[in-house]
Amino acid sequence: MLTVYGRATSSNVQALLWGMEEMGLTYTRVDCGEVYGGLDTPEFRAMTPHGRIPVLLDGDTALWETAAVLRYLAGLYGDAVFWPRDPLARARVDMWAEWAKYAVAAAFTGPVFWRSARTRRENRDADLIAANVAAVERELAKADEVLAGQDYLCGEALTLADIQLGHVLYRYFDIDIPRAELPALRAYHDRLATRPAYQRTVMVSYDALRNTF
Numbered sequence: 691m692l693t694v695y696g697r698a699t700s701s702n703v704q705a706l707l708w709g710m711e712e713m714g715l716t717y718t719r720v721d722c723g724e725v726y727g728g729l730d731t732p733e734f735r736a737m738t739p740h741g742r743i744p745v746l747l748d749g750d751t752a753l754w755e756t757a758a759v760l761r762y763l764a765g766l767y768g769d770a771v772f773w774p775r776d777p778l779a780r781a782r783v784d785m786w787a788e789w790a791k792y793a794v795a796a797a798f799t800g801p802v803f804w805r806s807a808r809t810r811r812e813n814r815d816a817d818l819i820a821a822n823v824a825a826v827e828r829e830l831a832k833a834d835e836v837l838a839g840q841d842y843l844c845g846e847a848l849t850l851a852d853i854q855l856g857h858v859l860y861r862y863f864d865i866d867i868p869r870a871e872l873p874a875l876r877a878y879h880d881r882l883a884t885r886p887a888y889q890r891t892v893m894v895s896y897d898a899l900r901n902t903f
């Protein structure tokens with residue numbers, strides 16, 4: 691039995707749940723983090739020393755770090771397109787997955803999403819946000835170029851790399867920021883948004899996170 695610990699509004703939880711649903715996995719989710727608390731209890735710290743979400747409990751085994759958990763599940767349940775068995779083919783997916791995590795998700799979540807949607811309007815630093823958006827868009831432009839010639843990051847079908855990039859894009863296109871013209875990226879997001887698993891796990895209201903700072 692698979693249990694995911696983490697609130698539905700966490701972008702990392704969303705990536706994990708989306709990946710799991712695309713792999714056809716069923717799970718139970720336990721709310722914790724932010725308003726739900728629960729990350730400092732001895733029981734939670736016994737599952738992860740970091741007190742962060744998501745945590746996956748697979749039977750009695752706890753796993754943490756979203757990317758590592760996704761790779762673990764993909765190794766067990768992903769098909770040969772989503773997570774290839776051949777090491778080189780898998781590395782070609784993994785390179786984009788890794789890039790999406792450090793170059794896009796990390797550059798977007800704190801520097802852009804937190805500083806805009808999560809920050810009260812009167813506390814926002816428009817110049818800093820614009821500079822941070824520009825930095826993310828320098829990276830997103832690379833995906834835009836690739837996606838001009840194919841439907842997904844690594845070809846014509848969804849892979850684990852799309853999970854790591856795509857889960858960020860709902861908020862990127864939804865929040866109130868000036869955006870660069872990235873037509874292939876926009877079309878890609880529109881394509882993801884037709885996927886029921888993406889709708890259920892990523893296109894989730896983040897109203898509970900607004901104006902926290």
Ligand SMILES: N[C@@H](CCC(=O)N[C@@H](CS)C(=O)NCC(=O)O)C(=O)O
Nearest residue numbers: 700701702723724742743744755756
């Ligand atoms: N590198 C970790 C980051 C985990 C992380 O920072 N999770 C955030 C939510 S996205 C968290 O635990 N926040 C505290 C909270 O929700 O209370 C991962 O990818 O799993």
